[in-house]
Amino acid sequence: MSGAQGDGAVVSHAQEPDLHIFAAIVENKFGVLARVAGLFSRRGFNIFSLAVAPTDDPAYSRITIVVDVHNTDVTQIAKQLDKLINVINISELHPSDSVERELMLARVGAVDLAAVVDVISEYGGEVLDHTDDEAIVSVSAHPDRLDRCERQLRPFGLHVLQRTGRIALRALDASEPAVGMAS
Amino acid sequence: MELTGAQALMRSLEMSGVEVMFGLPGGAILPVYDPVLDSPIRHVLVRHEQGAGHMAQGYAHVTGKPGVAMVTSGPAATNIVTPLCDAFMDSIPMVVVTGQVAMSAIGSDAFQECDTTGITMAVTKHNYLVTDAADIPRIVAEAFHIATTGRPGPVLIDLPKDISNEMMTWYWPDGVELPGYRPRSGVDPAAIAEAAALIRTAQRPVIYAGGGLLKARAAEALREFAEMCDIHVVTTLMARGVFPDRHPLCLGMPGMHGNYSAVTAMQQADLLINLGARFDDRVTGNPAHFAPGAKVIHVDIDPAEHGKVRVPDVAIVGDARLAVEALIAALRPADGSDTTAATADRSAWKSTISGWQEQYPLQYDQPSSGHPLKPQYVVEQLRDNTPDDTIVVAGVGQHQMWASQYWKFDYPYTWVNSGGLGTMGFAVPAAIGAKVGQPDRTVWAVDGDGCFQMTAQELISASAENIPVKVAILNNAYLGMVRQWQELFYAERYSEVYLSADHPDYVGWAEAMGCAGIRVESAEEVVPAITKANSIDDRPVVIDFRVDTEEKVYPMVPAGGSNDDIILGPEGDADAVLKGSAPS
Missing domain, CATH: 3.40.50.970 (Thiamin diphosphate (ThDP)-binding fold, Pyr/PP domains)
Incomplete structure (x- = not known):
């Protein structure tokens, strides 16, 4: 999703990204994702990753948006998002107060399958499919750990990589949201 | 059913x-x-x-x-x-x-x-x-x-x-249920108290009155607030009329083409009380150099406006009228004594402002020969020969700035224009809509020749529906504002801005659309033409005022520059390129 911002993405990637995580509860209605994505685009906010799915109540979806906040006031993002009629509430999740996960599926070279298994088992991953020279592996972990896992798999030959973008929940003992809007 | x-x-x-x-x-x-x-x-x-x-x-x-x-x-x-x-x-x-x-x-x-x-x-x-x-x-x-x-x-x-x-x-709902939409109108008393404290101690305060005051129907509250605290008011392009131009505390319009005293009072203020305005770039110029010594109280019903351009010292989310009324209540002494007695001494500031007003009024020079006809003269004559509660509607460009500068708005909701988007062609249809909404009032569109050509066909709608609006075209034969920028910032290289004063024949066009058409070429014809137009109430009227092609809008702050670099008249033209660039 980093392409959503066109040139903005290029500029940000040239620097070290400053990632913030927002969790938004939105009405599960036609076009809501387009409204959110369109808002980020026209306000010049740079989406790093985005994950959307219905909540336990199918009338609502939960969107986890990771934003590169270079040159952007974090509270502006939350306030502008909150103006969307279909956004019920929005909060920022600080990494130190949150649990985060991301899922990765990858097709990797696996002439030496045991070596691949060695790598991914360190991250709790598993082999979902394999042939003589290739495997599809699945790893679910904190996104920083996934980055590391990805780097370790690269020497085997990383043929296809799909990551989901992170999802996050506030940790059980965390304090109240930093940016609580329209509760 | x-x-x-x-x-x-x-x-x-x-x-x-x-x-x-x-x-x-x-x-x-x-x-x-x-x-x-x-x-x-x-x-x-x-x-x-x-x-x-x-x-x-x-x-x-x-x-x-x-x-x-x-x-x-x-x-x-x-x-x-x-x-x-x-x-x-x-x-x-x-x-x-x-x-x-x-x-x-x-x-x-x-x-x-x-x-x-x-x-x-x-x-x-x-x-x-x-x-x-x-x-x-x-x-x-x-x-x-x-x-x-x-x-x-x-x-x-x-x-x-x-x-x-x-x-x-068929059914009709009892109310609406929008869980993600809860606009806040009531204001936070703690923020009001903080704002009141800043107002009491400010030595050079200015009220920065924006369009949000009109939306909130807050003109009366604003007047009470300004008078009670004895603080000068600037009215943005969107807020013209919310505070009477003839009021001694009124400084008029700020911004790129604002009055010197409005622009400079904001620049040198130690406190800006922003009521329903959004620090638009046409007001602030380069925001890094805008009102550098001012603390900011910012009232806005949209919390996203707080900190979007300028970080306020006190942010007040809520309806502008409720906020102003709360400020009045917070600042009014319980014993009924004069509010200003409890505030800092502002006599030096007030005399500085009146000095600016005396020294730097808006100015233009209408030659006594009547030629060339100055557009500002037309606006002044329109102002002086129409009812005080006339509704004025403008398009976008030089004519819009002259209308805003030279009209005296004494009532709210008498000024209609396209501020943020700057939509050329806005005036004719907007004037028709205004006349439909206020059929008993005189409605004058002050339009440019370029603007008029974009939407003039709606005068046919007005003729057909018997909506007798009046249109004053300040016809300078050019896309005048762009011409002004090309003159100042592109070494007088005029690229694609000439429209011709004669094509179209505005009088013939007006008549073909069922309107009365009048042409005015010199200063002495102005008032008779306006008088004639005011007497026609059975169809729209269009006056083609042939005005000076070379007249420019002053004051002017070049884009990207600081509001301290305001250019007051043609004598400052040579400095324009040094101070900034053509506006985007």
Whole structure:
């Protein structure tokens, strides 16, 4: 999703990204994702990753948006998002107060399958499919750990990589949201 | 009661209090135009859908009620995107209904299909695609609620043709349920107390009055506040009229073409009390150099405006009228004594301001020969020869700035213009909408020749519907504002700005559209022409004022520059390129 911002993405990637995580509860209605994505685009906010799915109540979806906040006031993002009629509430999740996960599926070279298994088992991953020279592996972990896992798999030959973008929940003992809007 | 979707839509508009709508029928909206014949709502037939949108805006500006427009799908919907964006930028309450191809055809590139909700997402406060006729009353009720509450804005309802024909059981909702929409109007007492403390101790305070005060119907509260605290007021382009120009505390318009005293008072203030304004770039110039020594109190009903451009010292979220009233209550001494007794000594500041006002008034020079006719002279004569409560409507460009500068606005809701979007062609249709909303008032559009050519055809609508607006074209034969920038910033290399004073023949064109047409070429003809125009009330009037081609708008702050670099008149032209660049 980093392409959503066109040139903005290029500029940000040239620097070290400053990632913030927002969790938004939105009405599960036609076009809501387009409204959110369109808002980020026209306000010049740079989406790093985005994950959307219905909540336990199918009338609502939960969107986890990771934003590169270079040159952007974090509270502006939350306030502008909150103006969307279909956004019920929005909060920022600080990494130190949150649990985060991301899922990765990858097709990797696996002439030496045991070596691949060695790598991914360190991250709790598993082999979902394999042939003589290739495997599809699945790893679910904190996104920083996934980055590391990805780097370790690269020497085997990383043929296809799909990551989901992170999802996050506030940790059980965390304090109240930093940016609580329209509760 | 069983109704078609089309009947339910009209009924819902009636239930929402709509008295007049502006529109133009076509294929996808045809079913709705049938019950229009049976509805008590007055429908004004426009000649181009952009006209319908701007008429709805003009109506909303002067009545405070939401403007309503209805057009068909495809090209009609795209034609009304400009008014939607204009209303979004200037926070004008508006509800637009567009026809859409049948549900089964959506996505098939059907005739006159376009993704109207997709296109308008970025220029509406909210929009709807109706997918079930039973939803129509709820959606209409929500649309009016969203358009008129909180920070007002445009809402679009896209109605597929088959949904218009579908039967539904009529109901009208008791209220609206929008869990994600809870505009805040009441203000935080702690923030008010903090603001009051800043106001008491400020030595050089200025009230920065914005359009939000008009939306909040806060003109009286503002006057009480300013008088009680004895603080000068600048009124932004969107707020002209919210505070009387003839009031001794009024400094007039700030910004790129603002009065010296308004611009400089803000620059040198130690406290800006921003009431419903948004630190627009046309007011601040380069924000890094804007009002560098000022603390900021910022009242806005939209919390996203706080810190968007300038970080306030005190942010007050809420309705501007409630905020001002709360400030009055907080600052009024309990013992009934004079408020100013409890505040810092501001006598030096006040005498500095009156010195600026004396030294740097707006100025132009109308030659006694009558030639060339100066546009500012025309505006002044119009001002002095029309009723005090005349509604003035402007397009965008030099004429807009001269109208704003030289008119004396003494009443709120007498000034209608396109501020944020800067839509050329706004004046004629907006004036028509304003006249529909206030039929007993005199409505003058002050327009440019370039602007007039963009939407003049709506005068045919005005003639046909007997809406007698008056139009003063300040015809300088050029796209004058662009010409001014090319003169100052592109070494007088005039690229594609000449329009010709004679083509079109504005008098002949006016008459062909059913209007009276008058041509004025020298200063002595100005007042007789205005008097004649004021006497005509059975059709629109157009006066073609042939004004000086070379007259420029002053003061001027070059873009990117600091407001300290204000250029007061032609003697400063040579410095313009050193101080900044042509505005974007």
